[in-house]
Amino acid sequence: MGSASPGLSAPPPSRLLLPDTGLRNSLEKGSGAERRVWSPSPPATPEQGLSAFYLSYFDMLYSEEGTWGGKGPVEEDQEEAPKEPEQCPIIDSQAQGAGLDYSPGNLTLEEHSLEQVQSMVVGEVLKDIETACKLLNITADPSDWSPGNVQKWLLWTEHQYRLPSVGKAFQELGGKELCAMSEEQFRQRSPLCGDILHAHLDIWKSAVESEETWNDSEVDSSCSGQPIHLWQFLKELLLKPHSYGRFIRWLNKEKGIFKIEDSAQVARLWGIRKNRPAMNYDKLSRSIRQYYKKGIIRKPDISQRLVYQFVHPV
DNA sequence: TATTAGGATATGT
DNA sequence: ACATATCCTAATA
Numbered sequence: 446m447g448s449a450s451p452g453l454s455a456p457p458p459s460r461l462l463l464p465d466t467g468l469r470n471s472l473e474k475g476s477g478a479e480r481r482v483w484s485p486s487p488p489a490t491p492e493q494g495l496s497a498f499y500l501s502y503f504d505m506l507y508s509e510e511g512t513w514g515g516k517g518p519v520e521e522d523q524e525e526a527p528k529e530p531e532q533c534p535i536i537d538s539q540a541q542g543a544g545l546d547y548s549p550g551n552l553t554l555e556e557h558s559l560e561q562v563q564s565m566v567v568g569e570v571l572k573d574i575e576t577a578c579k580l581l582n583i584t585a586d587p588s589d590w591s592p593g594n595v596q597k598w599l600l601w602t603e604h605q606y607r608l609p610s611v612g613k614a615f616q617e618l619g620g621k622e623l624c625a626m627s628e629e630q631f632r633q634r635s636p637l638c639g640d641i642l643h644a645h646l647d648i649w650k651s652a653v654e655s656e657e658t659w660n661d662s663e664v665d666s667s668c669s670g671q672p673i674h675l676w677q678f679l680k681e682l683l684l685k686p687h688s689y690g691r692f693i694r695w696l697n698k699e700k701g702i703f704k705i706e707d708s709a710q711v712a713r714l715w716g717i718r719k720n721r722p723a724m725n726y727d728k729l730s731r732s733i734r735q736y737y738k739k740g741i742i743r744k745p746d747i748s749q750r751l752v753y754q755f756v757h758p759v
Numbered sequence: 760t761a762t763t764a765g766g767a768t769a770t771g772t
Numbered sequence: 773a774c775a776t777a778t779c780c781t782a783a784t785a
Contacts, residue, residue, distance in 0.1 A: 672772075674775075708762085721777070726762085732776055734764065750762060750785075762785080769778070 572694075574652050575686060577601055586653045587646060590620025602645050603638075611635040611642070624650060675732050676741050676755070678718055679703070682711065689714075701755030702745050 578585050581601055583594040590598065595618050603610055614634040615623065623646065631639035682689040683703055692710040696702045705711050708726035716724025733753060736742035745754045 672775080719776085724777080728777060728779090730763075731765085731778085735776075737764090744763090748763090760785100763783080765781095767778100767780085770776085772774090 570648060570652065573605075574649060575690075577605075579687065585649070587620045587649045588624045590623070592617055592619050595620060595623055598649075599642070602642060606641070606645070608638045608641060611638065673718060675715065675729070676736060678715060679711075680755075682714065696752065699758065700745075701758030703753060703755075704749075705751040705753070708751060 574585055577583075577598075581594070581597040583590060583597060587598070595615060599611055599615055602608065611634070626643070628640055628643040631643035633639070635642060679693065682693045683695055686694055692707040692714070693703060693705050696704050705726075708730075712724050712726040712729045715729050716722055733742055737744070740756050742753050743756050745752055
């Protein structure tokens with residue numbers, strides 16, 4: 446049990462179709478065979494697959510209705526020492542993530558918001574994984590894990606999702622072996638939550654996949670004396686969520702949608718780079734707006750404060 | 760109060 | 773010439 450979610454008040458959309466990333470498969474698999482169907486009746490204790498995991502996201506999403514992006518006050522703090530894993534996954538914004546490529550008006554409103562939610566969930570999953578990696582000092586790819594890494598991951602996952610402890614059930618196992626294990630084998634080692642752990646591991650495995658997909662072309666600007674352009678600079682920051690994730694981050698990397706979380710800090714960094722001590726967000730944002738006409742950056746279809754979108758992702 | 764849009768003008772390479 | 777940087781008014785959240 447220990448679902449991190451208090452329960453749904455408003456029934457979410459009826460279907461869940463994740464974008465075509467590797468995550469989709471594993472997420473669906475985790476749900477337990479059937480197509481994802483949300484029964485309107487509040488799930489006392491659903492099948493358990495990744496349900497708990499998902500519900501915690503959807504809960505938060507739907508608890509706020511149209512107020513997404515309104516200042517995630519619960520977000521992590523600036524300096525907050527990574528002592529403990531961030532509590533349950535926290536959603537703060539990015540509702541508009543996806544679903545904005547209107548296929549010939551065939552999509553209903555519900556389907557649109559659904560897509561947005563899906564994309565948002567994927568984004569949050571990846572963000573969680575990144576956070577965990579940083580916290581645990583492990584790689585994102587489970588197959589690289591040492592037995593020690595495996596233990597760290599287990600403990601973190603248990604804590605993060607309030608799972609019963611597996612104790613030493615997985616001791617001595619390296620990442621390779623762990624990845625090779627079937628759901629059945631997981632269950633044998635941990636009858637209580639082996640299936641959930643297996644599903645979580647699946648997510649990690651697929652996340653590697655999808656991360657590779659979009660982790661190629663980027664800006665180098667480091668060398669080459671050319672004056673750096675603002676859009677390049679922004680991409681640079683986005684490239685290092687490790688360092689700048691608190692200031693600026695992707696809401697939807699595939700679509701090039703990003704959010705400036707701390708406008709003052711981003712402006713300060715830009716000022717440093719350009720040797721413009723008087724730089725501020727007012728001026729930086731004016732420069733961003735110059736990009737509208739040039740077709741470099743635009744406002745997402747569903748406009749949100751401090752959220753912009755690169756016109757040409759990739 | 761902070762953000763957004765866009766005009767006008769100045770500045771650095 | 774170009775890409776901002778600076779400054780500003782008005783509208784919006």
